[in-house]
Amino acid sequence: MPIQRGIVASQVRFLNLHEYQSKQIMAKHDINVQRFEIADSVDQAERAARNLNAEEIVIKAQIHAGGRGKGEFSSGLKSGVHLTKDPAKVPGIVEQMLGYKLKTKQTTGDGVLVRKVMVAEALDIAKETYFAILMDRESGGPVMVGSPDGGVDIEQVAETNPDHIFQMPIDITTGPTKAQTREMAKNLGFTGKNVEEASEQMQNLYKLFLDVDAVQVEINPFGLTPQNRVVCFDAKISFDDNAAFKHPDLQAMRDTTEEDPREVAADAVGLNYVGMEGNIGCLVNGAGLALATMDIIKLYGAQPANFLDVGGGATSEQVSQAFKILTEDQNVKTILVNIFAGIASCLTVAQGIVAALKEGPKIKIPIVVRLQGNHVEEGKACLRNSGLNIVAIDDLDEAATESVRLANA
Template identity: 55%
Template sequence: MAASIVSQIVARGLRGASAKHLFLDKFKCARVSSRRWLNLQEYQSKKLMQESGVTVQRFYVADNAPDALQAAKRLGAKEIVLKAQILAGGRGKGVFDSGLKGGVHLTKDPSVVGELANKMLGYSLTTKQTPKEGVKVKTVMVAEALDITRETYFAILMDRACNGPVMVGSPQGGMDIEEVADKTPELIFKEVVDIFEGVRDDQALRMAAHLGFKGPLERQAADQIKRLYDLFLKVDATQVEVNPLGETPEGQVVCFDAKINFDDNAEFRQKAVFALDDMSESDPTETEAAKWDLKYIGLDGNIACFVNGAGLAMATCDIIDLHGGKPANFLDLGGGVKEKQVYEAFKLLTADPKVEAILVNIFGGIVNCAIIANGITKACRELELKVPLVVRLEGTNVQEAKRILSESGLPIVAANDLEDAAKKAVAAIAKK
């Protein structure tokens, strides 16, 4: 039972996450999925690549059918691929509420692009990674479709074990790289990069050879590898994954698809990149929470969880579930909390019509419990809290915090420990 709650949290928290981080050695592959706050559309990532001299398909972006048609004509390509732009995978097998099947279409007739775009733009596309109602498509990418003779995999990522960047490649691209690493680990190649020296020519050429590029293509692939590393540094990426890095019949090495993870701590110097963040597909409550440095994930229950620390949040959700309740959310205050954040957190929780009780579970380490208590009392008074509130506080300045709550005159239910808090929150709803 508890495991299902944790899996819901993980699934919601990692929605929109980019490529998996791979830490590979000669014999094994370990996978760590990272939460990604900066979400870029495919065309935005490709534009960043273009600006670094990386070879990608020629493309245009349109937000209406006539512009999409004109873009298709301007390309003058033998074949055109039209892609709906949403922050979710599985677009090719998705379905629009207009009746159109597939968010990715190939055509050799430019005039068809306008008709297809008309059935995409303004309609919701549902895939295996979107909510049930789908995601409304606001832009489409009109690109030149290129034949691929051969597909390879290439990535640059930060690896703690190596204290810096690592290049990972395989001649088996266009598929699940974890499966390749598991079944044929000998086809996974790794090059550790000296952060001060960068990618050397011999390293780039060796990786290109491992990927199976031959003759003039080997030098061309090595050049693309070095340009991808330049992009990796320029945008403060934690990972740049290209799958596939392909070879065309015309003898060109092209990055057909790329996923980029960014270091959130570098936002202060990557303002132009972070300004591209498309928040339109994010949950409005999660977006509002992020403005106050709060981590919020909505769930389907009726007991709001207000905690500090992701581990404590999941434990709180689990124990509520264990005692017959259902968590309505996962809200993590984190450290360095101010009263204003507590107040804003309560605003988010009380705005959810599903919430019938609130459970506050704070373990004060770097968090001062008195600050939490002052924030709670202020929120209760100003927001005129109408639902039962159960509070469990432990740690720094907890006695002062308990005094503030007890002298507030507010109907706050104190709990001795986490289990006691969960039982009282569930019981409070049962009494209603």
């Protein structure tokens, strides 16, 4: 069974939660997490540090990217994770975090602006293990995955010590039995009373998994403190986007400030858009066709600038918005529209194209359109009668080669 990965997250178009948000959800489900407060000002951080009354405090910059511990701030401060035993030192650290960009191995450009920090009780880890619950195609339902080797990427464990990975399918109608979670706890190396505590935490994690309609809940490390307490030290939660309508509270947690504004704009009108670095903008209906269109562009020597699926029931308004998003990308030198109409008609798509080109800012780059399927002749007529500079081509290979030629001209 392949191990699935994902942070904190999936939709509405990959809903990313910050670490503190994941821990808030976990705490509500009686899952052991470190005590913490969130702060968006130096004064708040100082109060939080004193309120915690902890032996040691950890301050963590809250961004969606990983590798915070080895990152660097535009202020010059090294690392997005700092430890101190003196609450009086917290303001000086936070001053160099808030309002500055943190660059890590996972961020792009000059980093991500830090708007919040988590001030938490620092807990020592006496034992690190890995535990996750995820949906698995092969099992046809949820599975528990565990390893006594925590604190590292599970892919690394799978490669170097595959016998250290334990998997248990879960009956989705009954959930994991206590016998299963106890067995998993023992597989992870817990002994004595910690077997029961770890088992109980696994049961609570499964309840969270169901309550939020997750496709994955990953705890790494799922650990033990020197005081012999089982704690979930770090969490990554991935949500089922098809169940998003059931969880407006989760959607309200979405922080779009770190997302590509084009992807946010596309999501707002129900478009599936992912920005890339090529020079040919793609507008396609259907995910499979979109991927095939990107492949054929690469086959003929160019690079797609995006993945953009307007869906089977695309409206003229959605097509119009899609064009606006594509033309805002300065790297796009040509737009290739590839429509195989079934539910949506070629006429609807053509009307959206014409509306976008006539009503929006003047588009100077060439546009190649390939229409096939439902109401194709009406769609072509709409494009011809528009008076716009559109290259209409029936054959996909020809449309792709012409797009590449125009982009390189």
